Amino acid sequence: MLVILIGDRPISPEHVCQTCLLADQSGQPRWQQGQLRCGQTIRRRGEQLPEQYQCQMGFRVAKIE
Incomplete structure (x- = not known):
């Protein structure tokens, strides 16, 4: 599942990506x-964090399971 990270708080991509x-689509x-x-x-x-990405709009996106 992908989440958007705002600080250390995960939010659903539906709130940002739409x-x-x-x-x-x-x-x-x-x-x-x-x-x-x-x-x-x-x-x-060396960090044991979920895989993270920087989207083109500047948000951090993490893949969590």
């Missing part, structure tokens, strides 16, 4: 084949 021009982040297509991976060395 107004984004880069979102898919359903207002969700463009997630394809295990990668966020509308952002870039944030590299974090």
Whole structure:
């Protein structure tokens, strides 16, 4: 599941992505084949955090299970 991180608080992508021009037709982040297509991976060395991305609009997106 993808979440948007505002500080350390996760929120649903529906609250942010529906107004984004880069979102898919359903207002969700463009997630394809295990990668966020509308952002870039944030590299974090040695941390045991969920995989995180920086979207084109400046939000942090995390993949949590």
